[in-house]
Amino acid sequence: MNAAGGAAGDTAGRSAPASADRPTRIAHLDRDRPLVEAAQHDPLQFDALYRRYLAQVYSFAFYELGDHHEAEDVTERTFLAALGNIDRFEERARPADGEGASTFRVWLFQIARNAVAHQRRGRRRHPQAPLEAAALVADPLDIEGGATIRDEASAAWQAVGRLPADRRRALVLRFVEEMSTAEIAGVLGRSEGAVRVLIHRALRTVARDLGTRHGRQTPDPADGRR
Amino acid sequence: MTLDRDAAAGEALLTDLYLDALLAGVVLDAAVGGIPGDLAGRLDPAARRASERLRHDLVRVHPSFRFEERLATRLAAAAVAMRMPVAAGDGRVVAFRPGTPTELDPGLVPPDAGALASNPASSPNPELARSREPRGSDADQAHRTANRPLLIGGALTSAALSLAGAAFVAWRLGRPGRATTPMARAARAVRDGRLAASIGSSARLADRASARSLD
Numbered sequence: 001m002n003a004a005g006g007a008a009g010d011t012a013g014r015s016a017p018a019s020a021d022r023p024t025r026i027a028h029l030d031r032d033r034p035l036v037e038a039a040q041h042d043p044l045q046f047d048a049l050y051r052r053y054l055a056q057v058y059s060f061a062f063y064e065l066g067d068h069h070e071a072e073d074v075t076e077r078t079f080l081a082a083l084g085n086i087d088r089f090e091e092r093a094r095p096a097d098g099e100g101a102s103t104f105r106v107w108l109f110q111i112a113r114n115a116v117a118h119q120r121r122g123r124r125r126h127p128q129a130p131l132e133a134a135a136l137v138a139d140p141l142d143i144e145g146g147a148t149i150r151d152e153a154s155a156a157w158q159a160v161g162r163l164p165a166d167r168r169r170a171l172v173l174r175f176v177e178e179m180s181t182a183e184i185a186g187v188l189g190r191s192e193g194a195v196r197v198l199i200h201r202a203l204r205t206v207a208r209d210l211g212t213r214h215g216r217q218t219p220d221p222a223d224g225r226r
Numbered sequence: 227m228t229l230d231r232d233a234a235a236g237e238a239l240l241t242d243l244y245l246d247a248l249l250a251g252v253v254l255d256a257a258v259g260g261i262p263g264d265l266a267g268r269l270d271p272a273a274r275r276a277s278e279r280l281r282h283d284l285v286r287v288h289p290s291f292r293f294e295e296r297l298a299t300r301l302a303a304a305a306v307a308m309r310m311p312v313a314a315g316d317g318r319v320v321a322f323r324p325g326t327p328t329e330l331d332p333g334l335v336p337p338d339a340g341a342l343a344s345n346p347a348s349s350p351n352p353e354l355a356r357s358r359e360p361r362g363s364d365a366d367q368a369h370r371t372a373n374r375p376l377l378i379g380g381a382l383t384s385a386a387l388s389l390a391g392a393a394f395v396a397w398r399l400g401r402p403g404r405a406t407t408p409m410a411r412a413a414r415a416v417r418d419g420r421l422a423a424s425i426g427s428s429a430r431l432a433d434r435a436s437a438r439s440l441d
Contacts, residue, residue, distance in 0.1 A: 043305035050301055058289045072293050079297065083304055156283035175284040178249050181242055193235060199245070200238035200273075207276035 030091050032104040039086050046083050053105065054079075056177050057112050063172045064116045066161070074119050078112040106186035109173070113187060159209040167202035174199055237270075241277075244269050248277055 030036070035052070038045040054075070061074035082089075091103050160168055166188070173179045173187060181199075185192045 043308040044302065046301060046305055047298060050298060054294060054297075055286055055288045059286045062287045063284075068289075071287075072289060075289065075293075076297050076300070079301060080304060083301055083308075156279055160280070160284065171280065172284065174245060175249070175280045176286055180246075193238075196238035196242045197234060200234070200241045203241060203273045203276050203280075204270070206280065207270070207272035210276060210279065211272060 030103050033091065036086070036089065036091075036104050039083075040089075043083060043086065046086060049082075049104070050079055053108055056105075057108065059176050060109065060112055060172060061116055061119075063160075063176060064169070065119060070119055070123070074112065074115045077115045077118075078108065081111050081115070082108055103186070105179075106183050109177075109187040110189075113169075155210060156206075159206045162209065163202055163205060167198055167205070170195055170198045171202045171206070240269060241273060244274070245277060248281055 032049065032052075035045070035048050039049055057078050058071055058075045061078075062068065062071035065071055065074065089104065089107055160171055163171065169188065170184055173184045174181075179187070181192050181195050184199075185195045188195065190198070
């Protein structure tokens with residue numbers, strides 16, 4: 001979704017001088033700008049933003065916490081906080097963020113990340129791998145094939161669940177939410193380069209994990225260097 | 227050491243470009259005009275397989291419809307509550323004089339100011355920011371620090387309504403008109419009768435007095 005726009009925007013941002021056309025491009029950058037302005041003028045219009053990002057925020061919370069009820073709590077807290085502070089939100093987009101980027105989405109996920117941390121502090125235990133959700137992926141009518149798919153999906157989910165928190169979070173934002181590297185950097189509060197390395201290492205770890213499970217040990221040359 | 231770090235950053239950039247293309251749905255086959263062969267070929271095959279598998283397996287999870295509608299209702303109620311002060315006269319609270327709201331009027335400080343301060347995407351209230359600016363040290367300093375919130379719009383509306391009400395009552399007292407209720411008619415009849423009786427008795431007293439003076 002946004003990855004295409006992010007990629008295109010990154011390329012354009014590197015090849016062209018960013019300062020020359022900055023005011024014009026910023027004016028058209030955030031695709032959520034009309035909805036955000038409408039919500040700032042009339043809070044009842046926030047519903048459109050809520051419908052657009054509900055599944056994304058819920059997914060993020062669910063992958064982080066591995067529990068539907070806790071994900072619902074985090075989702076509710078996130079949107080209520082966003083609505084309560086919508087008049088304080090200001091767009092801080094850069095041309096390098098890409099045409100499809102949304103600073104509102106980054107802001108919303110920053111709230112969600114804080115809500116997840118709050119939820120985690122409350123329960124005081126480590127998140128479990130979201131095995132329950134793997135059953136949702138499979139076709140319920142195809143029992144045999146569904147079992148195979150469930151096994152494979154479960155393996156992938158478990159491999160992601162075993163990652164350190166920052167790597168897992170970056171992978172989820174990249175693959176599930178389809179965020180660009182710039183957006184993930186905004187959510188996690190890191191540089192784009194750091195996010196790229198984070199995702200690269202996470203992918204190598206997952207590849208090694210999945211290869212081990214299937215009896216195909218993949219050597220990781222990077223491990224020898226570090 | 228630096229070369230290793232540069233190589234890792236280069237590989238990470240390559241992976242990033244590959245993921246951009248993969249998630250955008252670009253055909254991952256150079257033979258049919260998809261991703262350039264050198265990009266796909268230079269990527270670690272295991273990482274590439276893992277990317278494709280994660281793209282397939284890491285799906286977005288939707289909440290239940292019941293939860294979605296329940297939260298939508300709650301957000302709508304919160305939005306209506308946020309609109310209430312605006313609807314009542316389009317009023318808003320502003321700082322009457324520049325001062326330090328945290329010292330004298332903590333109510334002006336948003337309750338989540340601490341959390342929002344750590345949020346780079348949120349912006350503080352510009353009026354509060356202005357009121358926190360350093361001020362001069364003149365003799366009127368003590369008066370300046372008296373920071374009073376002033377409700378503009380709502381107060382004006384309230385005052386206008388009060389004036390209109392007082393004017394209406396005065397008009398009604400001056401021009402009562404013809405009341406239509408039976409109780410009002412009865413009360414008016416009694417009052418008119420008493421008034422006529424008092425006028426008649428005073429006229430009789432005046433006649434007696436004039437007669438005595440003539441005698």
